[in-house]
Amino acid sequence: MDKFEKIDQEIKGYTQDKQPGSERDMNPRPIAEDDDYKAGGKLTGKIALITGGDSGIGRAVAILYAKEGADVAIGYYDETADAEDTVKRLEELGAKAKAYAFDLKDVEQCRKLVSDVVTDFGGLNIVVNNGGVQFPQEDFLAITPEQIQTTFSTNIFGMMYVSQAAIPHLSAGDTIINTSSVTAYRGSESLIDYSATKGAITAFTRSLAQNLAPKKIRVNSVAPGPIYTPLIPATFPAEKVEKHGQETAMERRGQPSENAPAYVFLASQDSTYITGQAIHINGGDYLSS
Structure with missing residues (x-):
């Protein structure tokens, strides 16, 4: 049994009462860092x-x-x-790091975030649009206009706001990486508005990649399947948290550390001829559906 299978079996049903959830309160905590990973200086000098x-x-x-x-x-x-x-761990690794509280739904806060980062760090090379929310609802008719507005404002409008603010600071060779989802491709009967935003992210990624290609700025996405993050206990009932990921071909959920290398690949010189694409990290979700 490897470390990913072991932690999967240790996870019992529990919930959190607020999105997007707290990692510090998770037990066990997700695997954010894989000691087997061998770094090669692929992003040296990047912000x-x-x-x-x-x-x-x-x-x-x-x-x-x-x-x-x-x-x-x-x-x-x-x-x-x-x-x-997170900032403490990044600093332990020798990186300059800073955290900024902001609301993806607010265009002015998105613009200020990017402006503050450029001022504080002296530039910007890589944008990872990863923030998001989801609100399960078994009955489509019960999804309120307020929920739809919140889901779209957070997941896709905010992604576009941040990207618009960042692009004037990016140069040839820089990258934008968007977090999509397996639900963009197979749908989800209980996450209809969320899946719709993830489909929009896929189309946004492909379209922006074409738009920025003349500037030699690449745009790609990562489409995770069931991954053990704070959003899961903050979203689903306890019994679903416990069984999360068992429907995949690998019969387990994934860990955040299993996604991160794809984001390194897409941000580095290893992927210079890749744009408008999606990397699927879902434990064989397609194979089992």
Whole structure:
């Protein structure tokens, strides 16, 4: 049994009462850092901004970026303890790091986030649009206009706001990486508005990649499947948390650290001929559906 299977079996049903959730309060905590990873200086000298970078996939990406030599700014909503934990770890790894509280739904806050990062770090090379929310609802007719507005404003409008603010600061060779989802491709009967935003992210990624290709700025996405992040216990009932990921071909959920190398690949010189694409990290979800 490997470490990923072991922690999967240790996870019992539990919930949190607020989105996007707290990683510090999870038991066991997700695997954000894989000691088997061998860094190669692939992002030395780069400056990265990661929204939703305080926990989950964003935290794991931030850690690998720091290991690869980047300085890292993380945007977060209100999970201050998680943000502080992440910044502390990035600084231990030798990176310049800072966390910024902001609201993805607010265009002015998105613009200020990017402006503050550029001022504080002296530039920007990598944008990881990762922040998001989801609100399960079995009955489509019960989804309120307010829920739809919140889901779209957070997941896709905010991604576009941050990207618009960042692009004037990016140059040839720089990258934008968007977090999509397996639900963009297979749908989800209980996450209809969320899946719709993830489909929009896929189309946004492909379209922006074409738009920015003349500037030699690449735009790609990562489409995770069931990954153990704070959003899961903050979203689902306890019984679903416990069984999360068992429907995949690999019969387990994934860990944030299993996603992070894809974000390194897409931000580095290893992927110079890749744009408008998606990397699927879902434990064989397609194969089992």
